[in-house]
Amino acid sequence: MDRRLRKHFEFNLYMSGETDVTGEEFKKTLGEFQEWCHLYTGRPNWRRIFGEKKKAHGDGSRVGVFLCGPPAIAHQLDQQCRKFSDPKHHPGGGTRFVMHKENF
Secondary structure (H helix, E strand, O other), X not given: OOHHHOOOOXXXXXXXXXXXXOOHHHHHHHHOOOOOEEEEEOOOXXXXXXXXXXXXXXXXXXXXXXXXXXXXXXXXXXXXXXXXXXXOOOHHHOOEEEEEEEEO
16 A cells, blocks of 8 residues: 555644643543653744654655644744645655644
8 A cells, every 4th residue: 555545643732821731630531542642741843843743754645734723823833834845746745744723
């Protein structure tokens, strides 16, 4: 099977604000999804994150980037999607980051 046709799901949650991640109920809930879900706190380093994702999925994949958040972060993510996406005429299709957003 062509690698570009395989489906893969990975959920990286970047949380800001006041959240108690030390509670047992929170840990239990997150633990149920630990195979495909990662939780991060603090300000994300988008350049590092997109670079790592491109390296991990740099095989001509389409990588969906989803945001439910403020327009300022949407703008940053949109810039990184364009920066780290290969040109449309890249051999093998190249890796494309596709932005999806819900602003509030």
